[in-house]
Amino acid sequence: MRQWIQLVLAVGVFYCAGAWAQQAGSEQPDTEIKVVNAPQDQAIARRLTDITDSISGLENVEISVNSGVITLRGEVANDQLKDDITVIASRLEGVVHVQNQLQEQLAVRSRLAPATEKFREMLGTTIQMLPLLLLAVLAVVLFSMLGSWLARRNALLRRLGLSELATNLGMRFVRLIVTSIGILIALELLDATALVSAMLGVAGVIGIALGFAFRNIVENYLAGVLLSTRNPFAIGDFIQVDDMTGKVMRLTSRDTVLMTLDGNHLRIPNSQIITSPMTNFTRNPLRRFEFNVGVSVELDLVRVRELAISTLHSMPGILAEPRPRVLVQELGDSTVTIRIFAWLDQRDTDFLKARSEAIRLVKSAFDQAGIEMPEPIYRIHMANRAEKTDEQQPSPLQAATTPPEFRAATADAAAVDVSTDTTIEQQLNAELNQSDEQNLLPAATDKAAGKAG
Known part of the structure; x- marks a missing residue:
């Protein structure tokens, strides 16, 4: 009896284990890859070959396909094409993996091939645009000739009183503006107006650089234009x-x-x-000269002034109007400084000669009149000093009023040479x-x- 019970239990355990295993197996995901209507390897190879033949630089690529795995061999022009063909091949239907074994071309001829092709394209485009190009060149030439013709018609600016340098500068601006209009028309014909902004930007940078490099030259040129227009001399x-x-x-x-x-x-x-x-x-033919003279503090300054003025009046070249003047400039410890002014006409009288002779004649007149022109000194006054009478201290100006000495100074003044120096x-x-x-x-x-x- 016990054996039958053990047998039944064993069958039950076996049955439950089988049921559990079947349930666990039904819950596992299906990881098998199923391909429905997958293209054949030959179709993938033909499709990729057609693509490479249509792209410049990929004509020498060898393609092989085995079980959806693409292998690329050969040489390409650059690394960019190598990466591009890898991306294209991986996007084809039915491709599992791409093995890229391409090498970049290092030969000089292969490197020059893209540039040669580009040059051929540009040459073909130029030949097609040759009529427009000739028309654009003709527009630039015509407007340049027009600007040159207008630049030679400067009579209007001359009538406005502009100087030669200012007139030339204005005509250059006219020529530049007219020529620039021709260039803009040419660019419009060639549909290249976008170049204008680039040209203006480059011109601005170049202008700033040249402005700093030739700042002094530009300043001097513009200053020359102003000087020739204003005529200050x-x-x-x-x-x-x-x-x-x-x-x-x-x-x-x-x-x-x-x-x-x-x-x-x-x-x-x-x-x-x-x-x-x-x-x-x-600009003003009349010119005034001046010089200083120091005299003693004990002199009568009115008489000193009269002697200096009379001496200058008797000198050739000194104008009576405006008349000479003598002013007291400064009062010192032992000297009174007077300033002497006189006018002359530069058309007839030399300035330096007249001033030199005026100083000489005034000094000669003062010497003959006994007028002291002392240096700075210190005087000691004694309490019991002897007082001198007026006869013992004759006034220096008494000699100035004596006719013979005054006539001698006048005769000396008449012999001076103040004529203009034309050297x-x-x-x-x-x-x-x-x-x-x-x-x-x-x-x-x-x-x-x-x-x-």
């Missing part, structure tokens, strides 16, 4: 710029050339003349006649070739 004018003096020889587009009183050529950049104080001594003018004219350097100033006139010393 003429040929032969005696001018001073900062501490530099000389007579104007010529004005160029870059600098102004002066002849100094030593006969040297001095070139000053135009920009410095524009931005610096400038004195023109020739620099002669050298300047000789230089102008010999030199062929550009000169933007008009030809010298009698007034321009002033006699300033």
